Amino acid sequence: MSASTHPLWPLDRVLASPGRAELTPDAAGGGALLSLTGDWTLAHYKALNARAAALRARIGPEVRIDPSALGAIDTAGAKLLHSLLGAQRLAELAADASALPAERRALLKAVASALDVEAAAPPRAGNALADVLEHVGRTMGVFWQHVVGLTGFIGLILETALRVMVQPRRWRITALVANLEKTALDAVPIIALLTFLVGAVVAFLGATVLADFGASIFTVDLIAYSFLREFGVLLAAIIVAGRTASAFTAQIGSMRANEEVDAIRVLGLDPIELLVLPRVYALLLALPMLSFVAMVSGIVGGMLVSALTLDISPVMFLSRLESNVGLIHFLVGMAKAPIFAFLIAVIGCLEGFRVQGSAQSVGEHTTSAVVQSIFVVIVVDAIAALFCMEMGW
Template structure:
C-alpha cells in the first residue's frame, strides 16, 4: 500500500502561491510526457492570467523531466522579454533549466493566420498573386529551356560527353513502352470519329466523305494530340518522379561534387529521347487511328477497305500528314522540358515531390493545348 502511494506521488503536480507580489509555480513530481496532462489546465491559467514578469518557477520539488515537461514549464515565462532570467527560478535542478532553454530555442510559436476575406479586394489579390506566380513560372521554364539548349550545343562541340546509354534507355521508356497504349487509344479515337461521320453524313447521303473526315482529323490533329497528352501523363510524371527522387536523396548534389553536369546526365538524354520518339509514336497513332476508322466505316457504312484506302490516297494531300508530324517534335520537347524542370525543383520532402509531379502533368498538358492552338492558327494563315 505504501509502495502504491509513493508511486502515485511521483506524478506531475503544480501548486501556486504568492510571495512578495509574485506568483510562484511549484513543480512537484516527475514532469514527463506520461504525467504532464494533469497540469495542463493549471499552466494555461497561469500563462493567461498572470503577467510573465511576475512568475517564478520553483524547481526544488521537481523530479524527472523530459522535453515535454520542459516545454510545459517554459510556457509560463515564454511571453516575458527575458524568459530564461535567473529571477524566474527558485531552487536547483541538475537538468531542468538547461532543458527548458534548449526546448525554447528549438520551438517556435507561430501566431495564427489572419482570417482570409472573400470580398472583391481579396479576390483581386488572389488573381494578382496567381498571375504573378504564372509569370514567374513561365520565366523559369524559359530559362530552363535556354540552359538545356546551351547544354545541347556544348555537347555538339564535345560529342564524347553525350550519354548514349541513358538516351537509349529513355527512348525505350518513352517510345517502346508507350507504344501499346498510344496505339490502342488512337484506334478508338479513329473509331469514334468514324461513328460520328456515319451518323452525321449519312443523313445527307454523303457517307463516303467520312473517309476524308477520318483522314484529316486523325492525321492533322488527333494522332499528335493524343500522343502528346499520353506522353505528358505517362512519361512526364515519370521524369519528374525519378529526378525528384534523386534530388531528395541528394544524388544530384553528389553529381555536382563529382564534377558532373546534371543537365548532361539527366535532362539532355530525356529531351533527346522525347524529341526523337514523339514523331514515331505519332506515326503509329496515325496508322492505328485510320485503321480504327476504316473498320467502323466498313461495318457501319459498308465502305470496303479497298475503297477506303483508294479514296484516302486520292483525295487527301500529303500536307495533312506533314502538318501532324511537324507538331510531334515540338510537343515532345515541351513535355521533356516541363517534366525535367519540375523534377529539378523538388525539395527534400515527399509532399514536394507529389506537388511537382502534379504540376508537371498539368503544365505540360496546358502548354501542349496552347501550342496546338498556335499551330492551328499558323497553318490557317499559311493556307496549309
C-alpha cells in the same frame, strides 16, 4: 507568518504525475514561491492546463519563479507556461541564464515570440471579393514563376546541348537508347490501341451525321484530316505526357530525395548533361514515331468502321485518301511532334529537380508535371492551329 496561515497555502498541484507546479510561501522573500517541477510535455497537457487555469489568477508580481527542478519541456509546455506566467514573466525567465539551460531558454523565447506575433496580428476582416482577387493574384504570381523557371531551364538545356554537341566523346548513347526504349517502344501498344478506338469513334460520328446529307463518303476526309493534322500527334502527346513526363519527374525526384543529384555535382559532373539531355533526345525521337503510329492506327480504325457500317471498302477508302488528302496535312501534324516532345521532356525533368526531398513532394511534382505537360501541349496545339489557318496550310 506560518505556512498554515499563509493565504496561498495549502499546496496547489497542477499534476500529480511528472509535470507539476507547487505554489508555496517564499521563506527568502516573504511572498510566494512557484516551483516548477517534472515534465511539461504534450502527454500531460490536459491535466496541466486544467490546474494552470486555477492557478493563473493567483500568480501576482510578488510570486517568485523557481524552475530549477523543471524536467522535460516541449512547445506545448512552453505555451502553457506562457499562459500561466504571462509574456513578461516568461521573457524574464528565458533571459535568466542561471535558471535554465540555453536550449530551454531558446525554446521559451521562440514560443513567446510566436505567440506575441500571433496576438499582435490584427483580426483579418472577411471580404469575398478581396479574397477572390487575392487568390487570382497569387495564382498569377505562381504562374509567372513557372514560366520564368521553364524558360530559364530551356536556356540551360540548350546551352548544355550546344556545348556537348561539339564533343562526341561526351555523348551518352547507352542512356539515349535505354530511354528511347522506355518512351517509344514500350508506349506503342497503348497508343496504337487508343488511337484505333478513337478513329473508330470518329468514323461512327461521321457516319451518323454525314449519312443524313447523303455524304457518307466524306467520312474518309474527316478521319484523314482529323488524324493527320490533330488527333494523331495530340493523342500521342497527351499519352506521353501522362506516361513519360511523370516517369521523368519521379526518377529525377527520387534521385533528388536520395541526394544522388548532389553526389553527381560533388563528382564534378553536370546533372543536365547526365540526366536531362538523354531524356530530351529520346523523347524528340520517340514522339514523332509514336505520332506516325497514332495516325496510321486511327486511320485503320476509321477504315474498319467505314467498311462495316458505310460499305466503303478499304480500296475505295485508300483511293479517296490518296486523291483528296494532301501531304501538307501529314507534314503539319508531324511538325508539331518535336515541339510537343521537347516541352514535355523539359517540364518532366524540371519538376523532378524541384522535388524537395520527401515522398509527398515527389508525388506533388509528378502530378504537377502531368498537368503542366497536358496544358502546354493543348495550348501550343491551339496556337499552331490558328497559325496554320492564317497561313492557309
